[in-house]
Amino acid sequence: MQRIGVFVCHCGSNIAATVDVKKVVEMALLEPGVVHAEDYQYMCSEAGQAKILEAVKEKGLTGIVVCSCSPRMHEATFRKAAERAGVNPYMVEIANIREHCSWIHKDMEEATKKAVILARAAIAKVNLNAPLQPGESRVTKRALVIGGGIAGIQTAIDIADAGYEVDIVEKTPSIGGRMSQLDKTFPTLDCSACILTPKMVEASAHEKINIYTYSEVEKVTGFVGDFTVDIRKKARSVDMNKCTGCGVCQEKCPSKKAPSEFNRGLNTRSAIYTPFAQAIPNVPVIDRDACIKFKTGKCGLCEKVCQAGAIDYAQQDEIITEKYGAIVVATGFDTIKLDKYDEYAYSQSKDVITSLELERIMNAAGPTKGHLERLSDGKAPKEMVFIQCVGSRCADNRGKSYCSKICCMYTAKHAMLIRDKYPDVNVTVFYIDVRTPGKNFDEFYRRAVEEYGVNYIKGQVGKVAPLPNGKLLVQGADLIDNKQILKEADMVVLATAIEPDPSVRKIATMLTASIDTNNFLTEAHPKLRPVESPTAGVFLSGVCQGPKDIPETVAQAGAAAVKAIGLLAKDKLMTNPCTAKADELMCNGCSTCANVCPYGAITYEVKQVNDHGIREDRRIAVVNNALCQGCGACTVVCPSGAMDLQGFSNRQILAEVDAICR
Amino acid sequence: MNTAKKQAELIKEISGVNPLKCMKCGKCSASCPSYNEMDIKPHQFVSYVVNEDVESLVNSKSLWKCLSCFACVERCPRDVKPGKLIDAARQVVVRQKGQDYLSPNEIPELLDPDLPQQLLVSAFRRYRR
């Protein structure tokens, strides 16, 4: 039998004004196991906690019930107080008589009655509590960053600067990500490559950073502090150690018909290629689907021209297994597919392009060497139309419900750059709202209108129709003038919604990190823990968590790095002791619990048991305490109740039910 | 409930549309082939329903200028479907005349040459699926 002390908090008048705390004390004393009950002004204060210590000393309490505010508020406080008093912290239960009682009920009698019942439930539970000991697990001092864009690079540099080993896994042949595809950046209009390249070099040169490009995460097991990750290093067909990056192979390669991923398919590349000139590592890969040697067995030209002898057609995919203490996801984004938006004629006309395609066109290293021209006929456009919110803010099933956040600003940037470089081109922007929160953002947008004469029209475009004369008829609305606009344009640029990179789904599943309905990774708390995943040891960096621009991405990357460093700096981790536990004598070994465990925390062992004198070998569920997060899914699928959750056991919850219903 | 409110509710009920979802992007008006013929533009139609000014709607030219091409319905990013609202407003007018239900047999004699063709076309479109 427990010796329980009940402490009823007044919370000033927050509780005492509607709950007769004396009555709660009086009633609590009648409950089985209760040997002490008292009330106090503020239980959470030093003096309040001292009362607990005192009562433990005097009455030898083994269990403590605090009737106060929500356990989400002060459970930790009172657990610590209990620990100081020499009572196991898990012998504390909170009866929430503030949020769930005094604050919502006006009638004193009624509120008091309810408070008594809530106290009873907590007492009934504590009667069945058992002391729990948090376990310990070790921390591997190494971090994995998934994704080599600006988010991943920044996170990796920050973690590495703190002295920890970092591996970056990037699925394309080079790090750099989306930012490397951009021409200029808002609102400063500085050249994207000029600010990104030094970061890439820094990362690759950092002694603590190891970069796996053309690689993917294949399998993740383990848990916070002790993840084991299999990385598939895809066969590059080029020896990284021998290649000097001279580029001769790419020049000589006879197969030049593969669409360039880097240029969004606007032009082509050779079968052996580096995605772009500043690529890191500056080592090409052979695209085996495009390579004549791989397709027909003939050719082998690159091997002949390579003086370093780096070409290796026999190279195989390689699996690298590595242990990590923390994992940062920085998988970034892509633009959505526009196949459901026939009205914008994207698939019908080469002159209807996405903004990211425009970035490549505007870029000196792009398909048009930086000249603004129509992709259909190479002519310089005179009339350009930008359409905002293509696929963003859509409540239907065609697009995304959210605002992609970056489009207003980059469209202003594009409009401004075009007007600056080609003053004779008319630029019209159809918008629904212009959203420019951010430092110097609205000023930037106003400059586009005021200094550069960009024509902003409030109203969406209904249809873009290719005309026989090669132009595009844009049919839009002007909601301010309340008229319909028909405009013949030479080029139409679609501010296409962005979405998380499709690879994130698979990664989230491997990490058991949750994703929302839009496939963005979910934060542990939307406000207070925005760079942590609910899965311990997994952190979020960049657009994989939600749309954001470069400065925000870099800021979040740093924040994620700090969180990861905070974890790596620990030698040991305390694990939550409220984990599932299987009763060896009752377990059927049926595997049902393992099927529902989201953490893979349940495995099976054949063990010899002594069941009331019968010795047999049985298949029995074993819970890994470091992996188990204590959700309890396993406990309900276990028909015999062999699997139970410590701290929220079947008996404890049933006792609460009984106490409430009596 | 006053009449205007009732009618607005009726329009919402018939159309199955929640006009409050509108974000005023104007894509409906941008898509509308009859735009220039209309006194109340498609995107305005939505706010008229929100503001319960059904009186103006039922008396508007727009009501009978809509071709029921449903371009706005297809393209509306917010699932507001102004075309359905217009359609519902028409139905309210028809119902006011006490003609809630028709049996197929009655149609031939009711085929008044003055009956707006749009109403028929619209009906066909609406019930085709």
Add this chain to the structure above:
Amino acid sequence: MQELVNRAKELLADGTVVRVLGWKAGDLPYNPEPAYFTSAEELDNFVYNGFCGANLSKYMIEASKLEGKTMVCLKPCDTYSFNQLIKEHRVDRDKAYIVGVGCKGKLNVDKLKEMGIKGIQSISGAEMSDACDTLTIQTLYGEKTCAYADAMLERCHVCKGKEHMIYDEIIGESKDTKDAERFAEVEKIEAMSPEEKFAFFQKELSKCIRCNACRNVCPACSCRKCVFDSTKFDTAQKANVDSFEEKMFHIIRAFHVAGRCTDCGECSRVCPQGIPLHLFNRKFIKDINEFYGEFQAGADSEARGPLTNFTFEDCEPSIVTERR
């Protein structure tokens, strides 16, 4: 049947198996019992006829612990249970040599008694070699006949089919016995008013004597310690002291086997009070089929059960009220 006995003898003789799990002739025409046979002589008492309704797959839990292989006779519907037990690691496939036995529908002697046939001395027409159309019964009170189908177990009227889901070999012919819709009874209850439903189940369950026959015969109820026996929780019950406990027991039992129950019908067969217990399990099966897609427990030994699975688009619990 002789073919079955001969094969069993062969398998024993060549050492493929060390025992045979089948049925032994009883002392009345209709009460053969599940039995192990370890020699050719013992097999002289082997019987397989229309009264061999017992599902032997659950016996394989114990047989799996024994040395050597067991030849087990499984009817088509029993093989679903066996698969389910494999999935749950309760039986060892390698310890079983499964002879799929043919089935022409299994009989329920209570049906005969309901017809007023008492004092039974002998029954003919229920052997596997018979056409299984008519039963002729000699009684102390004269000769009686009845249509085979009229004396069949409920489950045979809604048979899942005479195909064995798992076997090493098949012996004997089967005959299609399905002549009713599997969910018709459930639908009939669903169509009742809440008051009628309540009265129906109250009446049926009031008969329950908590003998646990339904649970102990159930291949899905293979828990080492049932939650209703366990001293670890205060959920143990030995009698239905209040009528609530009848409901508690049968709902929770059905819930525990939901998604795992193969609808083998053993619970209804063994209930001494003739409670149609399959109506609980079949309701869950019907709901699972409707809500989450067709699922037949035991059709294989791999697929995830519906209660250990989900889709993002699953219906909300409010569907229960909405669909009417």
Add this chain to the structure above:
Amino acid sequence: MSIEKEFRPKIVAFCCNWCSYAGADLAGSSRLAYPADVKIIRVPCSCRVNPMFILRAFQKGADGVIMCGCHPGDCHYSTGNYYARRRMTLLFSMLDYIGVENGRTRVEWVSAAEGVKFSTTMNEFVEKIHSLGENVRLEDLRCKN
């Protein structure tokens, strides 16, 4: 006039720690009232709620049981509420099937930010239980006062 005591239902609410319990806290701190008949039991996740708990509540005298969890997709444990959803759907369907009045059991997804929803849900639910009256179909006579 009836001299019977006013019917005060006993209602048990199972709330998951991460969303719904926090939602209830928010309802409290926003002073969004709901009847004192509702008593909350904190569970780590809606998937911890065993159908046995629900039947037990009725046995011991509850008139209504409601389970609240994170919205599907938002589960702290990523998948818990999906399992809970299936379990509760089947359980509720079974209760309906044996003739227990619809509406004595309910599931509602309430996020930590939905104090208002928590409060309105509880108000609605209590009202519903009032309209259904005392629980007699799932009562254990021994537990009646």
Add this chain to the structure above:
Amino acid sequence: MFKIAKENLSALFSKIAETNELYLPVKVANQTNFAYWTEEAEVDLDTLKTVKSAKDAFFPQSENLYTCTKEDKKIKITPEELQSQNFVVFGMKACDVKGVEVLDKVFLAEPVDTFYAARRAHGTIVALACHEPEETCFCKVFGTDCADPVADVATWMIDGELYWKAITEKGEALTKAVEGLLVDADETKVEEEKAAIRAIVEKLPYSNLSLEGWNGDVLMEKFESPVWEELYKPCLACGTCTFVCPTCQCYDIKDYDTGHGVQRYRCWDSCMYSDFTMMAHGNNRNSQMQRFRQRFMHKLVYFPANNDGMYSCVGCGRCVDKCPASLNIVKVIKAFENQGGNE
């Protein structure tokens, strides 16, 4: 001897129920069991055997012993009241009546079970002859004559008329109370019927079952016999045989927390259950073979050894009818018979 026409039986029942609780076979959802008589009850005197025996009338499946309530921190104990209302059990068969005799040996021996004793004191048994004995019946083996039941009142249902004969004082008293409804009758028809029934009994397959070798001094031999090892195997360890048996008398005592007190009650238990007589150290019999053996050893060896050779089986045949695995006491007896022959 009296008689009453079948169509007047309901008048008889309501007359009896005026001063007694009346307990008789009632059909509910297609099954007949003993239950309290009400105007609406579907009385079924045609079914030979009720599913459960009439044991409940004297030893209910569950009954309260006392209730503990808490007053502040003190505990108050309120014992359950003993049976004080007279009651009649109508339509019991000879085997079930014999079952009550067996229960008497257990519950009326010192220390007397007051709950049971009170019920016996207030209960009057009206027995009904078995007109169409079935193949599972073997009451003859235990010396019972199902044609001529011995109870407070014996009755026969012949040609639409119930013949009524009071045997004991209680029987006389009950007869007096319902006299107005009965008419005088002679015994000829009853005697004819008895002869007919006895003729059928002779033909029953189990009537010649031999109990030779089941007397007390064979205890160890039977206990250690290897026959049990094979015999028990089909047993599912359910409690069907126990709960339908008219003589099984084991019970468990349990507490139930009602929220406003604790009820201590007893309920039937089955020696077939793995938690039967479970104690802190574990279980006396930890294999199903042992549990199975216990049940039959008790009925056929231990009980007679302690009760002047009276077996605690009455041959009602319910276990033969109801065992899900088609096991039963007859098969056990026969198994040893064969064993004896082999030796």
